[in-house]
Amino acid sequence: MNRLMRWIHIKGSPENYYRLAGRLIPWFAIPGLLLLVTGIVYGLVFAPPDYQQGDAYRIIFIHVPSAWMSLFIYLGMSVAAAIALIWRIKVAELTAMACAPIGAVFTALTLLTGSLWGKPMWGTYWEWDARMTSELILLFIYLAIMGLYQAIEDRRKAARAASLLVLVGLVNIPIIHYSVQWWSTLHQGVTVLDRKMDPSMLWPLLIVAVATKLIFATNLLQRTRLLLISTESRKRWVREMAKTETPS
């Protein structure tokens, strides 16, 4: 355990992590963007219309991947937050904090695209039912984490306090997931895992789902690097880099 921790501390030193992340970014960004364009063109142009919902169902190709991301990012953020709280690794703290704005954006997208889908199909933009309310609470939790991180002066104390809030907010995740089973809700139940979708419609959905994961990975590395520059701005490695790296 100790040797592993020492290895993590060396490899995970801010400077090393910054360089590693910089090298990894294009490996996530390029396939991510290519898959995203592929999946969206597939979904909008080549997938057939739905027998009941016509072309309105095409919103599913961004709504469902966004919803998955809103939960997936929270779980990832919780793992980073737990590591940050237990072992006080700086890179883990910053990773957790970098997750929050990305998760908030995907949660907002889930709510907005769902609302734009609900109006023509259900007949309402919004309904205070279990699925939608718990997803809205998720957005507030993300915003609260970001707010708490900004509110405390000491950057490391701020990250630890916000990490604690991350773990507390974790209780909302199973509630969102099971809300369609626990309560009678307007929202539909599980589609993809129950194989209730035609393959010609399932493929674009899965492609966009993989693409959003890669875009999240790209963005997480970008944002963690940015936080490293901010919090280590007085360290020599950042200063050397600022001098040599001319704005392109």
Added chain:
Amino acid sequence: MSLSEFLNMGGYGFFVWWSYGLFAIAILWLLLLPRIQKRFRLKEVRQQIALEQLREQRAGKSSISGSQSSSPESD
């Protein structure tokens, strides 16, 4: 399929295109903002270095001015 038919989305064009539009804007915003912010942060760091060097020169013109003797880690 004609272009106008495609844009109409079987009468659901408004909802479909707003959804995809918001999605595209959000993804671009996520990916581009950190690039811009990074440039700003590094510029701030450069300004900070320049400021410190200026102070150092003023404080001790006779001594080893402009050198990197003061470790940035010390503060």
Added chain:
Amino acid sequence: MTPTRKRRVYMILIIIMGVTTAVSLMLAAMNKNMEFFYDPSQVAAGEAPVDQLIRVGGMVVEGSIVRTSNTLLTQFDVTDNAHSMTVSYTGILPDLFREGQGIIAKGKMNDTGQFIAAEVLAKHDETYMPPEVASAMKNKAAQP
């Protein structure tokens, strides 16, 4: 793990347990609030209160939709396969509203036992398929 780290982990666990209890209590309360939903059988049994805002839900009965020619008034029956009830609604119905579709109507029972809806929402199921596949499946089901 060192003792201080252990203590920190316990602290976190206690906080998470506290919040879980609080949230589950909140949800239990929310569940109670959901009870103003009635299905057609409950309405037939006279359980639904008159002139109070409630929600009813069920499937739209085939052939029961009556539209008036010059107003937006629509009447239709909803069923839970045991009992059915009549719903009147004035307004634009959602696009998914059709025979056999699950719907939720919000409104009040009047004293003649009719449900006057203020809002009608359509539920949709988890199935997605192209129209050709749907009609092929229908044909197959129709053949003995």
